Amino acid sequence: MLDNSIALARRFGFYAIHILRQFTDHHCLTRAASLSFTTLLAIVPFAAIALAILTAFPVFAGVGETLTAFILTNFTPDANAAIQETFRTFVSNAENLSGAGILFLIGTAAVLMYEIEATFNHIWQTQERRTLTARLTVFWTVMSLGPILLGLGLSVSAPLVASTITEPGPAAQSISLVVYLLPVTLEIAGFSLLYMALPNTPVKLRHALTGGIIAGLLFEALKFGFGVYIRNFTAYDAIYGALSALPVFLIWTYLSWAVILFGGVITAEIPRLRGAQPQGQPDAHS
Numbered sequence: 001m002l003d004n005s006i007a008l009a010r011r012f013g014f015y016a017i018h019i020l021r022q023f024t025d026h027h028c029l030t031r032a033a034s035l036s037f038t039t040l041l042a043i044v045p046f047a048a049i050a051l052a053i054l055t056a057f058p059v060f061a062g063v064g065e066t067l068t069a070f071i072l073t074n075f076t077p078d079a080n081a082a083i084q085e086t087f088r089t090f091v092s093n094a095e096n097l098s099g100a101g102i103l104f105l106i107g108t109a110a111v112l113m114y115e116i117e118a119t120f121n122h123i124w125q126t127q128e129r130r131t132l133t134a135r136l137t138v139f140w141t142v143m144s145l146g147p148i149l150l151g152l153g154l155s156v157s158a159p160l161v162a163s164t165i166t167e168p169g170p171a172a173q174s175i176s177l178v179v180y181l182l183p184v185t186l187e188i189a190g191f192s193l194l195y196m197a198l199p200n201t202p203v204k205l206r207h208a209l210t211g212g213i214i215a216g217l218l219f220e221a222l223k224f225g226f227g228v229y230i231r232n233f234t235a236y237d238a239i240y241g242a243l244s245a246l247p248v249f250l251i252w253t254y255l256s257w258a259v260i261l262f263g264g265v266i267t268a269e270i271p272r273l274r275g276a277q278p279q280g281q282p283d284a285h286s
Contacts, residue, residue, distance in 0.1 A: 015273055022123075023265045031119045032257035035112070039253050042112035045105035049143055113139040113198075119261065120199040124268045130200050142197055188216035191260060195267045207270045215263025222255055 117135070121127075130138065192212030196203045230248065 018273065019262075019266055019269055022269055023262055026123050026261075026265065028123075028261040028265065029258060031122075032254055032261055035115060035119065035257045036250055036253040038112045038115050039257070040250065042108045045109040046112070046143070048105055049109060109143060110136075110139055113142065116194070117198045117200070120194075120264055121201075123261065123264050124199040124201050124203075126199060126201045128200055138197055142193065145193065184216055184220055187219055188212045191215045191219075191263055194260070195264055199264075199268070203267065204271075207267050210270060211263040211267030214266055215259055218259045218262065219256065222259055226252060226255065 114135070117130075117138075121129075188209070189212070192205075192208040195208040195211050196205065
């Protein structure tokens with residue numbers, strides 16, 4: 001029993017060190033910084049495209065504002081009023097653009113998708129590139145499927161939230177738990193979708209889900225820790241004044257991408273770790 005526990009601990013330590021080494025070797029923190037800057041440019045185009053897709057379906061009528069509030073509440077911890085108002089203004093302006101402006105928004109969003117794909121291909125050590133048609137298909141699938149999944153989740157959860165207010169009791173408590181778990185479930189689904197769709201190599205669903213679950217849990221821990229920091233350490237307000245929302249958003253985006261790429265490294269390394277053995281650890285089949 002003790003020998004098995006020691007062997008399990010050694011194997012876990014071996015896997016953890018291997019993952020961290022791969023995370024460092026792939027320069028994931030540097031790549032997270034690059035993706036953060038691109039995200040700063042592309043987040044408004046992405047939001048505008050998402051709202052445009054949702055408004056195309058009558059079943060999602062009125063979900064746009066709910067989606068914006070949901071993202072600001074659950075994916076940007078303790079976003080202050082300046083961030084929320086600025087984001088809503090940018091998205092509102094983007095919805096009134098002309099044809100050339102819309103093409104620019106789509107192009108900016110595509111640049112971010114291309115950079116994510118290139119980063120994932122590097123993590124998966126894939127040299128072959130997709131054709132332009134295949135790349136556009138994958139990009140559009142991710143950009144369109146994501147908002148639809150969010151819209152479905154919010155459409156289902158909105159009546160549940162209303163019922164918890166009007167009908168308190170044990171059933172309402174259960175519904176509240178479901179609503180609380182909804183952001184985590186969407187995060188895991190979104191991360192798993194990225195890990196399966198963007199690398200130009202086959203990725204098994206169970207591997208993508210493993211990476212997605214770990215990334216989702218780490219993302220929740222990151223939200224909690226970053227929220228505590230924002231609430232208790234407000235020196236950035238005194239330093240940056242009215243511009244304080246920008247560095248806070250950049251830091252949050254950088255940390256978020258670091259978590260996403262860490263989950264990608266886990267997903268990519270799972271098949272390679274199956275046959276790896278810690279030093280001094282006998283093969284299970286020997």
